[in-house]
Amino acid sequence: MTLARIQDLPRLVGETVTLQGWLYNRTSKGKLVFLQVRDGTGICQCVVFRPNVGDELFAIADKLTLESSLIITGTVRADARAPGVPGGYELDVQTLQVVHRAEEYPIGPKEHGVEFLMDHRHLWIRSSRQWAVLRVRATVMRAIRAWLDAHGFLEVTTPILTPSAAEGTTTLFEVDYFGEKAYLAQTGQLYNEATIFSFGRVYCFGPTFRAEKSKTRRHLTEFWMVEPEIAFCDLDQLLEIEEQFVTHLVHTALRENANELKLLGRDTRKLERVQPPFPRITYDEALERLKDVQARLQRGETVLNCDGEPLQDIPDPALLDITWGMDFGSPHETVLTQLFDRPVFVTGFPTAVKAFYMQPYPDRPEICKSADLLAPEGYGEIIGGSERISDAALLEQRIREQGLPLEAYRWYIDLRRYGSVPHSGFGLGVERTVAWICGIDHVREASPFPRLLNRIYP
RNA sequence: UCCUCGAUAGCUCAAUGGGUAGAGCACCCGGCUGUUAACCGGGGGGUUACAGGUUCGAGUCCUGUUCGAGGAGCCA
Structure with a gap:
């Protein structure tokens, strides 16, 4: 048994290793519990199968709260179905120790607003x-x-x-x-x-x-x-x-x-x-290009970017107004960079x-x-x-x-x-x-x- | 500083012309051997940002305040 980090698991297939990390997500299906464990280097799916770990440990795994800290030991195996980072590898769990059972975690897998996320940065x-x-x-x-x-x-x-x-x-x-x-x-x-x-x-x-x-x-x-x-x-x-x-x-x-x-x-x-x-383009050349793009937009033409797609994030061509001597504003940069x-x-x-x-x-x-x-x-x-x-x-x-x-x-x-x-x-x-x-x-x-x-x- | 939009359950949102405040997620209980934001059944959970006004009745309409988001200006 060796201590391992998730980023190294591809090199440890077949070996029994111990991971130290936190529970990122959990789903259960009857006698199976899938624990997504992250350790800072990646995310690894750890599979808990009731007959392998016994009823007592299985019950603990089945009720683990998100972000609980864990020390978890099992055998590394390659499985294309395993999600994670890098993914494709999972841990067949033998034992599991809960270091700290987390309180109800405020950030879920669903969407959140900016203010909420920033308050919980x-x-x-x-x-x-x-x-x-x-x-x-x-x-x-x-x-x-x-x-x-x-x-x-x-x-x-x-x-x-x-x-x-x-x-x-x-x-x-x-x-x-x-x-x-x-x-x-x-x-x-x-x-x-x-x-x-x-x-x-x-x-x-x-x-x-x-x-x-x-x-x-x-x-x-x-x-x-x-x-x-x-x-x-x-x-x-x-x-x-x-x-x-x-x-x-x-x-x-x-x-x-x-x-x-x-x-x-x-x-x-x-x-x-x-x-x-x-x-490299000069300010003078940039000005000509901007005026050209603005004129075409104002005529209702579709202006294409370097990949042949329409320009993005140009809400109002009037914001592209510029005369020689003015510094570029954000709308000008937005146009130029897409060309x-x-x-x-x-x-x-x-x-x-x-x-x-x-x-x-x-x-x-x-x-x-x-x-x-x-x-x-x-x-x-x-x-x-x-x-x-x-x-x-x-x-x-x-x-x-x-x-x-x-x-x-x-x-x-x-x-x-x-x-x-x-x-x-x-x-x-x-x-x-x-x-x-x-x-x-x-x-x-x-x-x-x-x-x-x-x-x-x- | 200016312009636009917004604030309803822990989170994300809904609520028809003003008429009993609802769903999903999260959480708790139960079920399932391959889940990918799993799914199925059940449960608890609300001073609708704050203050005032109109009305028989306000989440909804009006006024003000606070807070937030996006953008302009300025810049990396």
């Missing part, structure tokens, strides 16, 4: 879909570090308590810092721009905070972001790094989380075609709508060397990146133009005085990336305990 994460999503999240986070570490990046942590904003002060959480105002970080980028001069290629990876009053499927007030920053790197070089990086994340999840993506019902063919190079079969870069946004530190094109200063990466299928922006201004005088001018407090950025301007170099970086949002890979419709399920507008419990 501490229990909801036991459900198979949530389990699958959070396993993919862990894979993505591991793949982020693995790829960056393998490509010469050094992880350098940046502060969460910060004295000022990178991009204005309207979306920051304010905290009291011994009588002074401080803010929870919404980016580590400015500090990354300092550490590249020490290490060349760096990244920071951790939670960031935005006090935006956004109530959409794409927003959390606390989310995880990885921000690589690279010295001696222009925008074109940055995009090559980004597409290699994102491709690695997607294909690592495809390889390591096949069971999870299957459980989620994800169409993995759409993920498999994520391969470099990603298409491509892989993530698409949009480059050269108007300088006026982007952050002060982005490098303007020398021959066209009204646009800047910025690039957003939009995920397919309407998931929208998962990366924002740019080449940074490397000239101290130009940076100072841009800070003044934006009306930002020059004094707060003195150290940041200082970086351009001592061996300044062209450098670039980007930020990738973990929850949005996970939501896209998993094919789920709201980022709140991509975080174990999501923080949202009006929600900080549990």
